[in-house]
Amino acid sequence: MAKNALPVTRAENFANWYQEVIKAADMAEHSGVRGCMVIKPWGYKIWERIQRLLDNRIQETGHDNCYFPLFIPLSLIQKEASHVEGFAKEMAVVTHHRLVMEEGQLKPAAPLEEPLVVRPTSETMIGEAFARWIESYRDLPLKLNQWANVVRWEMRPRLFLRTSEFLWQEGHTAHATAEDAMDETKTMLEVYRQVVEDMMRIPLIPGEKSPGERFPGAVETHTIEAMMQDGRALQAGTSHYLGQNFAKAANIAFQDETGQQKLVHTTSWGASTRLVGGLIMTHSDDDGLRLPPIIAPHQIVILPIIRDESARGPVMEACQKLAGQLGQQRFAGEPVRAFVDTREDSAANKRWAWIKKGVPIICEIGPRDLENGTLALFRRDLAPNEKSFPKQEDLVAQAAAYLGEIDQALFDQANAFRKAQSRDDITDFADLKAHFAGENKTGFVRAKWCGDPGSEGGLDEFGVTIRCIPHEQSGTAGKCVLTGKDATTDVILAKAY
Amino acid sequence: MAKNALPVTRAENFANWYQEVIKAADMAEHSGVRGCMVIKPWGYKIWERIQRLLDNRIQETGHDNCYFPLFIPLSLIQKEASHVEGFAKEMAVVTHHRLVMEEGQLKPAAPLEEPLVVRPTSETMIGEAFARWIESYRDLPLKLNQWANVVRWEMRPRLFLRTSEFLWQEGHTAHATAEDAMDETKTMLEVYRQVVEDMMRIPLIPGEKSPGERFPGAVETHTIEAMMQDGRALQAGTSHYLGQNFAKAANIAFQDETGQQKLVHTTSWGASTRLVGGLIMTHSDDDGLRLPPIIAPHQIVILPIIRDESARGPVMEACQKLAGQLGQQRFAGEPVRAFVDTREDSAANKRWAWIKKGVPIICEIGPRDLENGTLALFRRDLAPNEKSFPKQEDLVAQAAAYLGEIDQALFDQANAFRKAQSRDDITDFADLKAHFAGENKTGFVRAKWCGDPGSEGGLDEFGVTIRCIPHEQSGTAGKCVLTGKDATTDVILAKAY
Numbered sequence A, B: 001m002a003k004n005a006l007p008v009t010r011a012e013n014f015a016n017w018y019q020e021v022i023k024a025a026d027m028a029e030h031s032g033v034r035g036c037m038v039i040k041p042w043g044y045k046i047w048e049r050i051q052r053l054l055d056n057r058i059q060e061t062g063h064d065n066c067y068f069p070l071f072i073p074l075s076l077i078q079k080e081a082s083h084v085e086g087f088a089k090e091m092a093v094v095t096h097h098r099l100v101m102e103e104g105q106l107k108p109a110a111p112l113e114e115p116l117v118v119r120p121t122s123e124t125m126i127g128e129a130f131a132r133w134i135e136s137y138r139d140l141p142l143k144l145n146q147w148a149n150v151v152r153w154e155m156r157p158r159l160f161l162r163t164s165e166f167l168w169q170e171g172h173t174a175h176a177t178a179e180d181a182m183d184e185t186k187t188m189l190e191v192y193r194q195v196v197e198d199m200m201r202i203p204l205i206p207g208e209k210s211p212g213e214r215f216p217g218a219v220e221t222h223t224i225e226a227m228m229q230d231g232r233a234l235q236a237g238t239s240h241y242l243g244q245n246f247a248k249a250a251n252i253a254f255q256d257e258t259g260q261q262k263l264v265h266t267t268s269w270g271a272s273t274r275l276v277g278g279l280i281m282t283h284s285d286d287d288g289l290r291l292p293p294i295i296a297p298h299q300i301v302i303l304p305i306i307r308d309e310s311a312r313g314p315v316m317e318a319c320q321k322l323a324g325q326l327g328q329q330r331f332a333g334e335p336v337r338a339f340v341d342t343r344e345d346s347a348a349n350k351r352w353a354w355i356k357k358g359v360p361i362i363c364e365i366g367p368r369d370l371e372n373g374t375l376a377l378f379r380r381d382l383a384p385n386e387k388s389f390p391k392q393e394d395l396v397a398q399a400a401a402y403l404g405e406i407d408q409a410l411f412d413q414a415n416a417f418r419k420a421q422s423r424d425d426i427t428d429f430a431d432l433k434a435h436f437a438g439e440n441k442t443g444f445v446r447a448k449w450c451g452d453p454g455s456e457g458g459l460d461e462f463g464v465t466i467r468c469i470p471h472e473q474s475g476t477a478g479k480c481v482l483t484g485k486d487a488t489t490d491v492i493l494a495k496a497y
Helices: A014-024 A039-058 A081-090 A123-133 A178-199 A247-250 A274-283 A308-326 A347-356 A367-374 A390-421 A429-436 A459-462 B014-024 B041-060 B081-088 B123-133 B179-200 B246-248 B273-281 B309-328 B347-356 B369-372 B393-419 B429-436 B457-462
Strands: A028-030 A036-041 A070-072 A091-103 A105-119 A143-149 A164-177 A205-207 A220-227 A235-243 A252-253 A262-263 A265-272 A301-304 A339-340 A360-365 A378-381 A444-449 A464-470 A489-494 B028-030 B037-038 B071-073 B093-102 B103-120 B142-151 B165-175 B204-208 B221-228 B233-243 B253-255 B262-265 B265-272 B301-304 B339-340 B359-363 B376-379 B442-449 B463-471 B491-494
Touching: A014 A028, A014 A274, A014 B253, A036 A039, A039 A143, A039 A164, A039 A274, A070 A220, A081 A247, A081 B093, A091 A367, A091 B081, A091 B103, A091 B142, A105 B093, A105 B103, A105 B265, A123 A143, A123 A164, A123 A220, A123 A247, A123 A265, A123 B262, A143 B014, A143 B093, A143 B142, A164 A178, A164 A444, A178 A220, A220 A274, A220 A489, A235 A247, A235 A274, A235 B265, A247 A265, A301 A347, A301 B347, A308 A339, A308 A360, A308 A367, A308 A390, A347 A360, A360 A390, A360 B165, A378 A390, A378 B301, A429 A444, A444 A464, A459 B339, A464 B442, B014 B028, B014 B273, B037 B041, B037 B339, B041 B142, B041 B165, B041 B179, B041 B273, B081 B103, B081 B246, B123 B165, B123 B463, B165 B179, B165 B233, B179 B221, B179 B233, B221 B273, B221 B463, B233 B273, B246 B265, B265 B273, B273 B347, B273 B393, B301 B309, B309 B339, B309 B359, B347 B359, B376 B393, B429 B442, B442 B463
Parallel strands: A301 A339, A301 A360, B301 B339, B301 B359
Antiparallel strands: A028 A036, A070 A105, A091 A105, A091 B093, A143 A164, A164 A265, A205 A220, A205 A464, A220 A235, A235 A265, A252 A262, A360 A378, A444 A489, A464 A489, B028 B037, B071 B103, B093 B103, B142 B165, B165 B265, B204 B221, B204 B463, B221 B233, B233 B265, B253 B262, B359 B376, B442 B491, B463 B491
């Protein structure tokens, strides 16, 4: 049996494997502060790629970036009742603004008149500003976004997936009509789908959340749901139609064309560093991370093979020349990102380091390649010892084609996995329960649901939730898998992160 | 006398004028949270430009971005004594991680075992990670940077200049030798100088801080000092050589080539949203903001002049075509940023809005320009009613030249102002005191200083500090302006923000 680069495989222990992928790629680690992580350079570069791609689309759809305060006064967060209920259990609270040294020990001093919470999300803060800024229909739509850190106190942290502090973008918009706000909600879900599915190559099911899974304060929550390689679902981004709930709470009113005072309709939508966790759990294998080319900070890493010092100069030169030529090529609308790793270490060590970091293509150029104009090429979508020996000029000419193939291969593999782990032939509750009974019984089940309030309760017992009501409905009739009633609505059921 | 766009002039009340520039350009405002600001889209776009330019240079000089937690445990921040002393009075302290509703009022619940401070800066947090990561000389230098929010409790907030929460980058590096760390300290000061002086066009004096003005825990602090239009100094960025102070506190040790255990030498350096305040106070005039072209989010704004609806189509088309052609031109290594303002409003209103927002060039194209291929051109470095009528094709061909002229004009004006407000002929304390006596007596004084500890104390009385010991020294001998002793060191004295 082939030995893998990681000390544990997905099949042996998925949770440990996940940690080992992150460690082997040197992406992040837990910090000394409970629930908070340190994002190391390779993990942060991946996040910066996601940020850039998402930010481009947020701008293209007419949103402006801005920045609101980290702290929210208690009186403000209290204004929307279901919102505060949803977040109260996990809020970091600032109560003092000074430290004093007493008996060799630092102690909080100077209590605040009103405690502040560290934002878990900014609807209340931004709603208060919207109320001041919006006067007339001419001020609408108001479409803002911010890139920020947020804090939701976390008792069982997992790197990227669940951390007390995480990085995200949160969009907040106000509209004159419910229809405009619903359009916005859907538009931004589609923006998330484009980045996560078309660029990060994570197959998605876009849909609406059932009432039990809605964002606290939302009228509708829309989501993109992905399947991880342990068959569990990951909510990869959400877009909320908030109706007039926050408009009422903060009194965000405008004068319409006829002079009437009306409340606005608002939306909010967010995607976070959790996406990095989803990327890892969708594509990685037992040798480490695998990065879709559009996300990879380096798409092609070039390793100079120097067995004798006299060849160092020419080999280095050939590597740099190749990197330069690759940088002139374009893939997915951007210059190809090629990188020459000149560190002093063995070729095998360096190759394995980049395999574990998930780089799509690794090339090696040694003295013998100089005459022939060749190189050794390793693709991250193939077995690690599988190599080909194209001409350097052919790699340059076909760089985009190679990257395109890898991009497609990763998506196809993820799709095939999801298909194999999905069922749509379960029609009653007993079968559903049997399907999911046991810690490792996972996967997606597409079944019918009657939509009755409270009908979801029975799922708690075996740790399953309705992940979403897919936007793409089959339109067939059947029996509700929860109640046995007649039903026409398809839902996706799964265990989730 | 000409009427200005702002309700108050620099001469009438500089502090109010500053607020009015920000308001007229719609850049930022105070939030409901004491000391915290909301950065609005135009202000944030300017910050994003500064970020991009600075981040490029941080990467080019071999630093990796990463992200460390927002919260620092008290036990960690306590480790470096002078550091904690320097920041204790202004720290936001998190003491609880839950809220409960009691008698209709939210209250903090679930006290933390150990309180956390919201980072005022991250030396202690990052030092703790460095101690884990660094083992051998092969791990050095370690050069990291993060873009983050930090909190220093502020009793007298001013937008951008002094806010309880602000955005910044903080670089943190570790080196094998003092020499390497000093080189890094100087390199990063030069990076700041390049961005702030060469791109933001703020004339600077780079130098070293006197002991009384050092960063808490630093061995040397280097600074770039700018003069605002009220004659006060603004510290625009600092770079610290920390020696082995933080290495000792966190035990950041490495094995050198000979197998010996040694402590590393560290540096840190930061620049913040305060730079936006410096930009405003250097370049703006009584009509509002003026932006140096490299910083301007839009460099050229094009206004369609539509007096009769039949001309709308062709005028809009001409404007869009011009914007497209301008976007093909390059200035300072980037495509020219042209923007067509299609909002429904009078041409005069729109022009004044962009004047107040500081856009370098405004063009108007109306129906009569269609035949002649002309436009009306307004430059922000000239009087607001001064216009020329170049051909559209000439503007395209000379876009970079126009922007270059404006860039130079803003720098020349700022330089001339600083020169007029600087003196180097004050040689004794009585004259120095007389020069600065009174609230509005400002400007830079270059004088000799003996370097005696405690000699700076007398300056408190009239609100002056030694801003820096300029790196460029005259090399002449004279008498210390503070003590009358023989002295050869030049210092810059000023009142400061």
